[in-house]
Amino acid sequence: MTKHIPMKHDVLQTNKTYAEQNRTRFYDENTFTINLISSPGSGKTSVLEKTIKNLKTIMNIGVIEGDVATDLDAARIAKHNVKAVQINTHGACHLDAKMVAGVLSLFPLKEIDLMVIENVGNLVCPAAFDLGEHVNVALLSTTEGADKVVKYPTVFENADVVLLNKIDLLPYTGFDLKQFRDDVHQLNPDAPIFELSAHSGEGIGRWTKWLKESWVSQTQAKDFDWT
Amino acid sequence: MHEVSLIYEVLLHVEQASRQGGMNKVTIIKLTIGEQMMVMPEALQFAFDTLRKGPAAEAELKWEIIEGIYFYIDYIEGEESSD
Numbered sequence: 001m002t003k004h005i006p007m008k009h010d011v012l013q014t015n016k017t018y019a020e021q022n023r024t025r026f027y028d029e030n031t032f033t034i035n036l037i038s039s040p041g042s043g044k045t046s047v048l049e050k051t052i053k054n055l056k057t058i059m060n061i062g063v064i065e066g067d068v069a070t071d072l073d074a075a076r077i078a079k080h081n082v083k084a085v086q087i088n089t090h091g092a093c094h095l096d097a098k099m100v101a102g103v104l105s106l107f108p109l110k111e112i113d114l115m116v117i118e119n120v121g122n123l124v125c126p127a128a129f130d131l132g133e134h135v136n137v138a139l140l141s142t143t144e145g146a147d148k149v150v151k152y153p154t155v156f157e158n159a160d161v162v163l164l165n166k167i168d169l170l171p172y173t174g175f176d177l178k179q180f181r182d183d184v185h186q187l188n189p190d191a192p193i194f195e196l197s198a199h200s201g202e203g204i205g206r207w208t209k210w211l212k213e214s215w216v217s218q219t220q221a222k223d224f225d226w227t
Numbered sequence: 228m229h230e231v232s233l234i235y236e237v238l239l240h241v242e243q244a245s246r247q248g249g250m251n252k253v254t255i256i257k258l259t260i261g262e263q264m265m266v267m268p269e270a271l272q273f274a275f276d277t278l279r280k281g282p283a284a285e286a287e288l289k290w291e292i293i294e295g296i297y298f299y300i301d302y303i304e305g306e307e308s309s310d
Contacts, residue, residue: 003307005248009300011236125229154263
């Protein structure tokens with residue numbers, strides 16, 4: 001006999017449960033956490049290196065590096081004398097909250113003010129997996145083209161802040177800055193945009209100032225927006 | 228490519244629900260998928276065809292696309308265990 005079983009089961013629930021546990025831990029330990037999402041080659045690690053240089057005198061920083069196969073990025077970050085832990089996804093295209101939960105014990109979280117989770121280079125899959133972070137950072141670079149904002153809308157829609165890297169290459173790439181700003185603004189009117197270059201250092205100060213202020217207002221006041 | 232992770236979770240929950248519901252063979256798995264999940268139906272079907280096992284090995288995968296970031300198993304249908 002045919003049987004019908006209604007389930008209404010949220011497949012993302014397992015991830016959401018782990019993400020909430022991570023968020024609670026970050027909150028309890030006063031660790032301000034950002035999830036950095038971009039496509040491969042956009043300069044996530046380079047931006048992160050410049051960010052660390054600017055902030056490490058005032059904040060203790062930890063980094064979780066998501067990578068499909070190597071530990072090259074973690075090695076690069078560790079050179080800056082910050083604690084970096086590699087998550088090797090063995091082919092998976094995104095980090096999930098359980099993978100992040102699995103490495104948190106490797107950090108002295110109480111001593112870490114800023115945790116940066118560098119997601120696997122991908123503009124599609126990471127958008128669907130909440131990791132328990134406070135701030136979602138979407139990064140695009142001028143060599144990728146301004147159309148990527150509307151082609152991968154979920155990442156930009158969910159971002160709390162949007163970074164545009166490689167602005168030193170603007171004269172050579174034909175990147176349409178106005179279209180980029182308009183599209184981000186239309187998808188996500190509240191997200192601030194920081195245009196910068198990890199190579200020349202231009203704009204890095206404005207971004208790290210914003211990050212520092214967000215850390216101060218959110219972590220120290222413990223006045224989080226839990227949504 | 229996150230379709231593989233999602234289908235893996237789907238199969239776990241379908242197996243559990245079919246066992247608890249006394250269903251020995253699942254014939255239909257119906258999903259509701261939010262457009263913003265950026266799921267590719269072909270990749271979803273491919274992942275399902277690769278990973279299908281247990282009571283859902285011969286099931287047909289159906290889905291409905293809606294607005295938002297959702298990924299639900301709506302219902303399953305199948306044949307009741309005779310014992």
